[in-house]
Amino acid sequence: MYTKLWLDYETEDSGASVVFDELNPEDGKIRNALKELKRCSFLKDKTVRLRMIRDESLREEGYHIYGNDPEYTVEAASETGILYGAFRLISLIRLGFYEVREVPANGLRMLNHWDNMDGSIERGYSGNSFFFEDNKLIINQRTEDYARFLSSVGINGVVINNVNVKGEACRLIDERHLPQVNQLAELFSSYGVKLFLSLNYAATMEDEHVGSADPLDPGVRLWWERKFDEVYEKVPKLGGFLVKADSEGRPGPFTYGRTQAEGANMLARALKKHGGILIWRCFVYNCQQDWRDLKTDRARAAYDYFHDLDGCFDDNVVLQIKNGPMDFQVREPVSPLFGQMPRTNQMIEFQIAQEYTGQQRHVCFLIPWFKQVLEFDTYAKGKNPGESRVKDIVSGRTFDYRISGICAVSNTGNDENWTGHDLAAANLYGFGRLAFDPELSAEKISAEWIRLTYGDNEKVLRNLQKILMMSFAAYEKYNAPLGIGWMVTPSVHYGPDPDGYEYSSWGTYHKADCRAIGVERNASGTGYAGLYPEPNASMYENPETTPEELLLFFHRLPYSYVLKSGKTIIQHIYDTHFEGAEDVERMAELFGELRGLIDGKAFDRIEKRLAHQLWHSKEWRDVINSYFYRKTLIEDEKGRKLY
Numbered sequence: 154m155y156t157k158l159w160l161d162y163e164t165e166d167s168g169a170s171v172v173f174d175e176l177n178p179e180d181g182k183i184r185n186a187l188k189e190l191k192r193c194s195f196l197k198d199k200t201v202r203l204r205m206i207r208d209e210s211l212r213e214e215g216y217h218i219y220g221n222d223p224e225y226t227v228e229a230a231s232e233t234g235i236l237y238g239a240f241r242l243i244s245l246i247r248l249g250f251y252e253v254r255e256v257p258a259n260g261l262r263m264l265n266h267w268d269n270m271d272g273s274i275e276r277g278y279s280g281n282s283f284f285f286e287d288n289k290l291i292i293n294q295r296t297e298d299y300a301r302f303l304s305s306v307g308i309n310g311v312v313i314n315n316v317n318v319k320g321e322a323c324r325l326i327d328e329r330h331l332p333q334v335n336q337l338a339e340l341f342s343s344y345g346v347k348l349f350l351s352l353n354y355a356a357t358m359e360d361e362h363v364g365s366a367d368p369l370d371p372g373v374r375l376w377w378e379r380k381f382d383e384v385y386e387k388v389p390k391l392g393g394f395l396v397k398a399d400s401e402g403r404p405g406p407f408t409y410g411r412t413q414a415e416g417a418n419m420l421a422r423a424l425k426k427h428g429g430i431l432i433w434r435c436f437v438y439n440c441q442q443d444w445r446d447l448k449t450d451r452a453r454a455a456y457d458y459f460h461d462l463d464g465c466f467d468d469n470v471v472l473q474i475k476n477g478p479m480d481f482q483v484r485e486p487v488s489p490l491f492g493q494m495p496r497t498n499q500m501i502e503f504q505i506a507q508e509y510t511g512q513q514r515h516v517c518f519l520i521p522w523f524k525q526v527l528e529f530d531t532y533a534k535g536k537n538p539g540e541s542r543v544k545d546i547v548s549g550r551t552f553d554y555r556i557s558g559i560c561a562v563s564n565t566g567n568d569e570n571w572t573g574h575d576l577a578a579a580n581l582y583g584f585g586r587l588a589f590d591p592e593l594s595a596e597k598i599s600a601e602w603i604r605l606t607y608g609d610n611e612k613v614l615r616n617l618q619k620i621l622m623m624s625f626a627a628y629e630k631y632n633a634p635l636g637i638g639w640m641v642t643p644s645v646h647y648g649p650d651p652d653g654y655e656y657s658s659w660g661t662y663h664k665a666d667c668r669a670i671g672v673e674r675n676a677s678g679t680g681y682a683g684l685y686p687e688p689n690a691s692m693y694e695n696p697e698t699t700p701e702e703l704l705l706f707f708h709r710l711p712y713s714y715v716l717k718s719g720k721t722i723i724q725h726i727y728d729t730h731f732e733g734a735e736d737v738e739r740m741a742e743l744f745g746e747l748r749g750l751i752d753g754k755a756f757d758r759i760e761k762r763l764a765h766q767l768w769h770s771k772e773w774r775d776v777i778n779s780y781f782y783r784k785t786l787i788e789d790e791k792g793r794k795l796y
């Protein structure tokens with residue numbers, strides 16, 4: 154058994170009576186819309202008219218919903234729009250109905266699963282995969298419920314296997330798995346979601362007749378053409394492929410002295426006639442760096458490898474760029490690639506799997522953070538407001554991209570509650586809603602999720618919303634300070650270990666000594682700050698104008714440097730770490746007040762995780778504060794206990 158998250162309204166066929174207008178009730182999406190409306194007992198005695206209309210402004214996925222109790226109409230220009238509209242109507246009725254006309258802002262709204270075919274999940278914190286077990290695909294009711302979740306929040310694409318394609322996953326595009334891949338593609342498609350696969354770039358190496366993965370080798374090209382012909386014959390609705398190349402041990406075009414564009418285009422051309430798209434990741438960097446090397450800056454890597462290739466990628470390639478230049482730290486600047494490749498399709502990659510943000514054992518509602526990233530103005534089109542914020546770029550508006558959008562590394566697994574921490578489901582729901590409509594506020598999204606999941610009790614809404622809305626800031630406070638990142642335990646990425654990555658090959662250093670901390674990334678350092686268009690380059694160049702939450706990411710500064718608050722860096726570190734743990738204490742209290750108001754099993758699960766978070770936040774606090782105390786021997790002004 155598993156919970157049904159925000160769609161927990163299943164009852165016997167007792168919902169709305171549905172009238173069809175200009176549409177085929179036999180279409181899979183329409184059938185699913187009908188099924189959904191029939192499931193809702195609160196729609197009993199209501200009539201819902203589903204109407205297909207010609208209205209270009211609604212495009213492929215928009216809808217118009219209007220009506221007065223007990224009669225409602227969902228209009229759309231496609232079956233997908235009708236299905237999304239039906240889901241939206243259901244939540245609107247539960248939340249308080251008002252008329253809406255909505256069209257998604259982003260073309261691609263995807264989830265990436267890092268699921269392996271043996272059933273494990275890389276960076277998975279909620280059990281095993283529900284897509285794979287023992288090197289086989291799983292398709293069951295849970296798969297369908299997952300498709301319902303995605304569709305209900307407007308997610309329209311899913312990559313089911315890990316970008317690190319290994320073992321049996323290399324054979325996911327072979328005859329033996331394709332019938333099931335097709336079954337899955339059909340199932341998802343009937344919910345308006347396209348299926349994608351991650352691809353092993355070097356698959357051709359395993360064919361003894363080819364023995365190469367050089368993108369300019371005609372034998373390699375021919376192999377992929379034939380392979381995609383076979384795949385699309387068996388899986389006609391496949392959306393395309395995602396590739397991680399030349400990164401963290403994955404093979405890629407660099408092995409042959411070719412560029413990332415040559416590698417991507419080779420695959421994209423073979424996909425073109427099938428209408429498939431190729432999503433190519435920009436997470437390319439040297440993970441064998443010498444920590445003594447003070448010149449190489451990992452933060453620059455994606456920009457240095459990709460920026461000059463603008464205009465070289467085919468039009469069915471889209472570059473998938475992580476939100477920041479490093480790797481999903483709790484605070485990073487926005488990747489400087491956004492806005493600086495006007496002739497190359499781009500999409501942004503977030504991570505709702507909480508690899509560095511508490512691994513779904515800590516509450517960390519990420520939507521306020523994602524909003525900050527999306528609102529960041531790249532000034533790529535000069536100073537006109539609203540033209541080149543990250544959200545304008547990835548929605549394709551700024552440069553008229555043919556393909557663009559938003560994706561996130563998924564946080565789901567086969568745990569009873571899907572996401573390990575019950576409250577982590579707010580990130581799944583919230584990501585979908587935000588990808589559909591980046592204008593939604595984090596407050597609105599969290600309120601919707603709470604009410605759809607836990608009902609309308611005012612206190613539940615108030616307390617849970619407070620917990621969610623304070624959680625990201627709390628986590629940031631007890632984590633690595635002022636944007637410096639990477640004070641986690643290596644490899645598992647959980648718990649504090651301030652020097653864990655300091656003398657490693659991963660390029661992630663804070664360089665704390667007894668006098669100063671931080672990496673100089675302005676012109677006198679690695680020059681990273683200068684990669685941004687003005688006025689951002691100048692803003693980051695100077696510590697006085699750098700946003701303080703990123704101060705140590707951009708600058709190396711003495712502990713005595715005074716922040717705008719009037720506090721020194723060292724005092725700020727002490728204070729924020731004490732505050733972070735206090736915030737968690739408050740979160741646990743707020744939750745404790747909800748005993749008896751939410752389902753007992755869910756209550757117990759959340760209470761246990763909050764107790765762990767409280768203990769762990771104190772561990773973070775004491776380790777980080779003691780680390781800096783021992784480095785600097787500077788006392789806490791408030792005389793609190795340091796070790």
Ligand code: GCV
Binds near residue numbers: 317436480
């Ligand atoms: C899938 C980080 C993670 C890896 C992950 C990688 C990536 O480095 O720790 O587990 O690999 O990002 O995004 O490809």
